[in-house]
Amino acid sequence: MRPVRFVALGDSLTEGVGDPVGAGRRGWAALLAASLGPDTEFTNLATGGAQTRDVLERQTPAALALRPDLVAVVVGVNDTLRHTFDIHAVTARLDRVYAACAGQGATLLTACLPDPGAMLGLPGALARPPARRQRAVNAVVHALSERYGAVHLHAADHAWIADRALWSADRLHPGERGHRLLAVRFHALLAEAGRATGRPPSPEPEFPAPTRGASLRRLAAAGTAWVARRCRDLLPQLLRLAARELRHRARGTTARLDSESATAVSAALAALPGRERGAARAGAGAG
Template sequence: MRTVRFVALGDSLTEGVGDPVGEAWRGWAALLADGLAEQPGEVEFTNLAVSGAQSRDVLERQTPAGLALNPDVVSVVIGVNDTLRCTFDIQAVAARLDEVYAAFTAQGATLLTACLPDPGAMLGLPGALARPLARRQRAVNTVVHALSERYGAVHLHAAEGAWIMDRAIWSADRLHPGERGHRQLALRFHALLTEEGVASGVAPSPEPEFPAPNRSASLLWLATAGTGWVVRRCTDLLPQLLRLAADEMRHRARGTSARLDLSASHAVSMALASLSVQQEQPDAA
């Protein structure tokens, strides 16, 4: 049987943060890889995901490396870090994802995508801080949904639902799954790939292999590595997030909050319309 080549692109979620094995991260993609073929040795798995990556990093750095591996299956799960930056631009995110999806599907790879929950809700931020992030994540998810359909991707709905909101599947930082959460992602992707006739191996077990970290270990992680993670992301996000929150409160006081939602929806529509026009132009030539 021919070896199945699986390449994973993305950020810390796909890198495996929250699912430590020894001194390294494992994560949902590695768990999924073992179930793509009848024998684990029949799968060549390469994880190109890097913590902190944005859609630009996936397009400019990870995609060329991934294309060179000529994968049979490729996962592209990205977008949360884009929403956490002051440079957030849904039109740019859409254009980058469109280019990445197109490149891999043109090679004949099975494309895996996912929509994700908004970080504000997972962190339990106050409403005025959470709503702008939720609006951004909804925009990214809308784009991912539309492009996944356009390119025939195997798409996992991981933005909402009882399973994704279960606190037991999340790690101490509330932004990354723990081992149980990574296993749920792998299990659900495996089920979708089995339906498509792509996965032929045994499904990943939903039960953790290692005991969950106790409260002391979780607090220690937050006080060390977790603090550094927050500081790096707050450097450029926090000032803008505070401005977004102030804007949110002004609109709420005036009763015009709906304008912010309409503006975000319009930006998404314009981004997708722009991609449609670009696709039509080569055909018209």
């Protein structure tokens, strides 16, 4: 009997940012892999900054070549932080990724995530546009997870978001405690589905929490480049979106923006090719 092959796709969250181990990173997916059973082969293909396009075009082909039994696909936040954000494109890409993995008989792991504006503590008018985008992505992930029979973790509205002890200094990535919590919650879902035979990951950190000074130094080193990129990419559009938000608020028509977003999600899901959906459902049932 061959080992269980677990492959993780996604961005910096799954890459393990916030959970440094030695000179590298670990993260929730690696913690989960160690608890799935003694014969688990784990490959982490997630990369910092990845968007749904990167997962579809680069990570998924590499994952399929490994013939995985279990595939984690947790991505989408970086798409919401780009001026090119398009929920139709995000939906189509995620559908193709899910279909390809499920079509090989792999079990999918998915998650909906908190919006980055709230995590960063942006003020109201600046926070609402990225929050609306993240809600749209989460709605798509919910719908596609159900369509493909994924093991889905609701991680957008959990109390853990408000617990600063679970988060790293950058306010966007979990610290070790947060990564462990994700691993524990995924393990519980997989155990319920009969897909995890090992002991649950420990929720207690293995390493001392970084000192405030170390956290600030790490944040300064990693955050400067991130801020510079977002100032060139997202900030100009975010300011325009915030101005639009304020105009609608003054007119009492903010609900129209939420309605437009919900309509766009429905249209994006309705536009998915039925042939791909049907093939994926058949593949998921075979697994």
